[in-house]
Amino acid sequence: MDSSISTEKSDVAIAAHAAHAHEEDHAGNSMFGFIVFLLSESVIFLSFFAGYILLKTTTPDWLPAGVSGLEVSKPAINTVVLVSSSFVAYFAERALKQNNLLVFRLLWLLTMAMGIYFLAGQAIEWSELEFGFGDGVYGGMFYLLTGFHGLHVLTGVLLMGIMLAKSFVPNNYAGGHTGVDATSLFWHFVDVIWIILFVLIYIWQ
Amino acid sequence: MTNVPVEGIKIPDIAHPEPQNNWRKYFSFSTDHKVIGIQYLVTSFVFFLIGGLLSMVIRAELITPPADLIDRTLYNSMFTMHGTIMIFLWIFPSLVGLANYLVPLMIGARDMAFPRLNAAAFWMVPVFGILLMTSYFLPSGTAQAGWWSYPPVSTQNPTDSVITGEFIWILAVAISGVSSIMGAVNFVTTIVRMRAPGMTYFRMPAYVWTVLSAQLIQLAALPALTAGAIMLLFDAAAGTAFFNPEKGGNPVLFQHFFWFYSHPAVYVMVLPIFGVFSEIFPVYSRKPLFGYKVVAVSSLLISGVSVLVWVHHMYASGTPGWMRMLFMASTMLVAVPTGIKVFAWVATIWKGKLRLDTPMLFCLGALLMFVFAGVTGVMLASVPIDIHVNNTYFVVGHFHYIVFGTITMGMFAALYHWFPKMTGRMYFEGLGKVHFILAFIGTNLCFLPMHLAGLHGMVRRVSSYDPEFAFSNVLASLGGFLLGMSTIPFILNMVGSWAQGKPAPDNPWRAIGLEWLVSSPPPVENFEALPIVVSGPYGYGKSDPLVENAAALKEG
Amino acid sequence: MNLKTIIGIGAYVAVLIAASLWVGQQAYGWLPPQATAESMLIDDLFSLFSTIGAFVLLGIAGVVLYTVFTQSVSRFDTSDGPHMEGNIKLEIVWTAIPLLLVFFLAGYSYQTYQQMAVRGPMDLVHLHHLPGSTPTAYAAEMETEPVEEVEVYAKQWAWTFRYPDTGVVSSDLHLPVNRRIRLLMTADEVIHGFYVPAFRLKQDIMPKRVTEFEFTPIREGTYRLNDSQFSGTYFAIMKANVVVESPESYRQWLASAAAQPAVPAENPAYSEYTNKRLKRFGGWKTVEPATPPLVNAISES
Numbered sequence A: 001m002d003s004s005i006s007t008e009k010s011d012v013a014i015a016a017h018a019a020h021a022h023e024e025d026h027a028g029n030s031m032f033g034f035i036v037f038l039l040s041e042s043v044i045f046l047s048f049f050a051g052y053i054l055l056k057t058t059t060p061d062w063l064p065a066g067v068s069g070l071e072v073s074k075p076a077i078n079t080v081v082l083v084s085s086s087f088v089a090y091f092a093e094r095a096l097k098q099n100n101l102l103v104f105r106l107l108w109l110l111t112m113a114m115g116i117y118f119l120a121g122q123a124i125e126w127s128e129l130e131f132g133f134g135d136g137v138y139g140g141m142f143y144l145l146t147g148f149h150g151l152h153v154l155t156g157v158l159l160m161g162i163m164l165a166k167s168f169v170p171n172n173y174a175g176g177h178t179g180v181d182a183t184s185l186f187w188h189f190v191d192v193i194w195i196i197l198f199v200l201i202y203i204w205q
Numbered sequence B: 001m002t003n004v005p006v007e008g009i010k011i012p013d014i015a016h017p018e019p020q021n022n023w024r025k026y027f028s029f030s031t032d033h034k035v036i037g038i039q040y041l042v043t044s045f046v047f048f049l050i051g052g053l054l055s056m057v058i059r060a061e062l063i064t065p066p067a068d069l070i071d072r073t074l075y076n077s078m079f080t081m082h083g084t085i086m087i088f089l090w091i092f093p094s095l096v097g098l099a100n101y102l103v104p105l106m107i108g109a110r111d112m113a114f115p116r117l118n119a120a121a122f123w124m125v126p127v128f129g130i131l132l133m134t135s136y137f138l139p140s141g142t143a144q145a146g147w148w149s150y151p152p153v154s155t156q157n158p159t160d161s162v163i164t165g166e167f168i169w170i171l172a173v174a175i176s177g178v179s180s181i182m183g184a185v186n187f188v189t190t191i192v193r194m195r196a197p198g199m200t201y202f203r204m205p206a207y208v209w210t211v212l213s214a215q216l217i218q219l220a221a222l223p224a225l226t227a228g229a230i231m232l233l234f235d236a237a238a239g240t241a242f243f244n245p246e247k248g249g250n251p252v253l254f255q256h257f258f259w260f261y262s263h264p265a266v267y268v269m270v271l272p273i274f275g276v277f278s279e280i281f282p283v284y285s286r287k288p289l290f291g292y293k294v295v296a297v298s299s300l301l302i303s304g305v306s307v308l309v310w311v312h313h314m315y316a317s318g319t320p321g322w323m324r325m326l327f328m329a330s331t332m333l334v335a336v337p338t339g340i341k342v343f344a345w346v347a348t349i350w351k352g353k354l355r356l357d358t359p360m361l362f363c364l365g366a367l368l369m370f371v372f373a374g375v376t377g378v379m380l381a382s383v384p385i386d387i388h389v390n391n392t393y394f395v396v397g398h399f400h401y402i403v404f405g406t407i408t409m410g411m412f413a414a415l416y417h418w419f420p421k422m423t424g425r426m427y428f429e430g431l432g433k434v435h436f437i438l439a440f441i442g443t444n445l446c447f448l449p450m451h452l453a454g455l456h457g458m459v460r461r462v463s464s465y466d467p468e469f470a471f472s473n474v475l476a477s478l479g480g481f482l483l484g485m486s487t488i489p490f491i492l493n494m495v496g497s498w499a500q501g502k503p504a505p506d507n508p509w510r511a512i513g514l515e516w517l518v519s520s521p522p523p524v525e526n527f528e529a530l531p532i533v534v535s536g537p538y539g540y541g542k543s544d545p546l547v548e549n550a551a552a553l554k555e556g
Numbered sequence C: 001m002n003l004k005t006i007i008g009i010g011a012y013v014a015v016l017i018a019a020s021l022w023v024g025q026q027a028y029g030w031l032p033p034q035a036t037a038e039s040m041l042i043d044d045l046f047s048l049f050s051t052i053g054a055f056v057l058l059g060i061a062g063v064v065l066y067t068v069f070t071q072s073v074s075r076f077d078t079s080d081g082p083h084m085e086g087n088i089k090l091e092i093v094w095t096a097i098p099l100l101l102v103f104f105l106a107g108y109s110y111q112t113y114q115q116m117a118v119r120g121p122m123d124l125v126h127l128h129h130l131p132g133s134t135p136t137a138y139a140a141e142m143e144t145e146p147v148e149e150v151e152v153y154a155k156q157w158a159w160t161f162r163y164p165d166t167g168v169v170s171s172d173l174h175l176p177v178n179r180r181i182r183l184l185m186t187a188d189e190v191i192h193g194f195y196v197p198a199f200r201l202k203q204d205i206m207p208k209r210v211t212e213f214e215f216t217p218i219r220e221g222t223y224r225l226n227d228s229q230f231s232g233t234y235f236a237i238m239k240a241n242v243v244v245e246s247p248e249s250y251r252q253w254l255a256s257a258a259a260q261p262a263v264p265a266e267n268p269a270y271s272e273y274t275n276k277r278l279k280r281f282g283g284w285k286t287v288e289p290a291t292p293p294l295v296n297a298i299s300e301s
């Protein structure tokens, strides 16, 4: 930063800037705005994580009475499914860039299915747990984190649904694939969050 | 959602009649950033009057030591709603409004990057404003736990209903947060990607830098408050135990969430006003902003440090010693980049040719009061001193010198300065000066004695107090009423001038800046052709052109 | 820089220094009586901050007002000022000086804090998880000095003080002068704050935890204890008297109180809540005040 304080931008740079004609680049704006938004959104998760760590390390009776911990194997399978879905989404996106609509739709649908599988697994896990939202700090934190994340997974699946439907609109991708790019970015984001969450809640017991 | 009567709630945006233009556009879902900017400004000003009215009741109660005017629950509601309305419905939206109006014009863009998002973000303001006001009609009354809403007080519920004032308060703050994030994404995108050709970062007016810095803070810190609010809502309404010590929760965690945002938030509020100073001092001193680049970059430095100081609000909360020391040092460090700005402004007016028009008067007054507030701020940062004055009127005095003495005064300066641009009319200079004099005397009379009361140990948030504090409080109340009166010439001026002021030329102040190159008020898409910027923003005392194509910017 | 400007600046700074030193002395007068050892340290620190603060404020205000009164021109004058864009040397100076000042102020505050910690270990505020847990090793070391322990109970909206040795419960806080005091503070439902302006000390009291707090009163007299952390409807009247007295009269008071039967204390919050004749505007349902505590020694004022 210091160097740019003292040196005036060269005329070349100005000309290049002018050539960019930023004003017209709506898709670029949208993607940029969306990334900014995701960065900000991640702070909510970071805050929850920080709260979780603080409460876990300072609360005397962390687990509610009669609860010994969480079962890890099923959520681990769920994790594998969710994380691999990110790769599927990536290949879907690539297929779209190569204008291979059919492959895109198939892979995209597969990603959605994996997301739904994850949500279902989550729902089953919730229904089998012997503690509830109001059971101490632990119960609250568990449902808060998994629920808030689950909501994001659901949003991701719905967004993908919209993108899938739109892919049947003729000439939909003539102006670029910002929608699909953004959705798949969102999906990766949801995945990364899950990995941290999984480590915090299931591994670090 | 609630069974609350809605009669008697004012629609908060009474736009002033505008002769040439169609005034109806101010009531519609317009996506023009200039219309939205004015919608924000007018809406927030109405809430300023409401928040101010509540503070008048506070000062009326406090003019005598016993609690003889209003019930204690009502008093607690008064300062809670006063603080909340002033911050979330006056300062934030008015600053966003000003930035909405100015930023695209100043960087040479035709609009914000996401016009519809912009409009949606604005319309949330009246929505949560009215939502918040409905809590007056709830059987439980409004929120009464202060604007910090610390649990467990905030989650105590003496009624049977889940829908309490506190519940509404949390919802309103959450919606405000969503609106602010939408705005922040929009501003950052606009500033980074929509600058006109030749408008490099170091040719942007300092105001744009401050807006960028402030909005980056919003993005980085506001989500923490959202997280805290979500957890508080569950504690209050769903029986969770995050902050409930009865069930093992930790109330101090909420304090961290709250201040992790609400401390940086004070710089979100003050930075754009710093920007206003940086614009107005050069114009009315006819000199370039002194050390422009350093002033510009210091905004980012302030943003950076601001997210690392929040614990200074919690020295007395049982924070460990090392934490107190660390945050003491980081807090005091903010004085350095802020000092750079202050000295730069002083150097800007030094040897200038000063015109003491209303905007300049407001800026000069606000600058002096800001330095005073900064000095008391540094005292508060010192742990041993803060241990004594924390939660006393010393703190109340400190922050009103900023929120009123600096930010609100600075906002008035901005409104007067850009009024001709926004409305195409000149304001009445005489009324403006009367406004300034009343406001300046009122602020000092109201908030200076508070420091003394605080040093002697008068605790804040009380509706009755020991008689030894009576004298300071009488002065403060008189000053407060004077401040209330000071809004009258302002309102008269704005309404009167908008209706029948002299028509304004494009550039009545001979100011340098893209917004002054187009007509007053500017046309819908701002520029006929995009400006091609060829020089820096403060060429006073020199006659270089600002743009290559000045003639092409305007129609005709 | 010519000689004239140097002399001018010199004279300005000299006047500023004189004025700020005067303000720094005035600062002692803005504070309540010094009733603890800690308060003297804090007052000195405050005086220092006031001196430097006055220097900064007056220095800037002087330049601004001077400029306003000498440089104003008619609004119809269209001339411009000199085109000065900046001055690197000057900018370095006004970055470096505040930086040094800030380091100095932070360092000095730290030192004061340390001195307070020696006499009153404020960073020894332990957040024990429940009443009765063992004090830390550091706290135990300090016990060489004789310490007077008092338990402090805060609830909505009453203070009670219990003297563990005698079992006396009181609604006034009596303390012997010149003795190290250790308070063991707990709250019932919400956060309260222990604040005696004359002591310059303040500490939040967390519900369900014991917060320790130490200091040394050095001046006899009756002082005000305030609740300093907003605690709901009757927060404003949650007060108590603190009586600092000679060790002899303190013992006497303890002995006579121990002989008294426990009776309900006078409690302003409770009486205001039950007083239906109180006429004030408005009002909503409130959390009920706890019933007045039973005490051996009721308030004297």
Ligand code: HEA
Pocket (backbone or CB within 6 Å): B265, B266, B267, B269, B270, B312, B313, B331, B332, B334, B335, B336, B338, B339, B340, B342, B343, B370, B371, B373, B374, B375, B376, B377, B378, B380, B381, B382, B386, B389, B390, B391, B395, B398, B399, B402, B403, C053, C056, C097, C098, C099, C101, C102
């Ligand atoms: C909105 C704007 C705003 C701004 C800009 C500031 C600026 C500062 N504030 Fe303030 N503050 C508030 C709003 C603001 N504050 C509010 C609303 C509260 C209370 C909330 C509540 O409790 O309800 C509060 C409370 C508050 C506290 C907590 C007190 C308590 O509750 O016990 C502290 C403590 O450190 C503090 C410190 C500071 C400091 C160090 C600055 C610094 O940024 C000031 C820096 C500026 C200067 C120092 C002047 C210029 C500098 C120079 C001329 C250089 C040379 C100077 C020196 C070396 C001293 N503030």
Ligand code: HEA
Pocket (backbone or CB within 6 Å): B048, B049, B050, B051, B052, B053, B055, B056, B058, B059, B079, B080, B082, B083, B084, B086, B087, B091, B145, B146, B147, B148, B396, B400, B403, B404, B408, B446, B460, B461, B462, B463, B476, B480, B483, B484, B485, B487
């Ligand atoms: C952010 C901006 C802001 C602004 C601008 C103000 C402005 C004012 N404030 Fe406020 N204040 C806060 C933010 C602000 N305040 C906050 C955050 C708190 C802390 C709350 C808490 O503890 O939780 C607080 C607390 C606070 C207290 C402490 C209460 C307590 O602790 O018990 C007091 C006491 O005097 C006070 C007074 C005033 C006064 C006299 C003004 C004056 O400047 C206002 C002047 C008024 C006007 C200019 C409007 C006049 C209007 C009319 C006369 C009627 C016309 C109206 C209609 C037609 C609707 N404020």
Ligand code: CUA
Pocket (backbone or CB within 6 Å): C154, C155, C156, C157, C191, C192, C193, C227, C228, C229, C230, C231, C232, C235, C238
């Ligand atoms: Cu009692 Cu706070």
Ligand SMILES: [Cu+2]
Pocket (backbone or CB within 6 Å): B262, B263, B266, B310, B312, B313
């Ligand atoms: Cu702060």
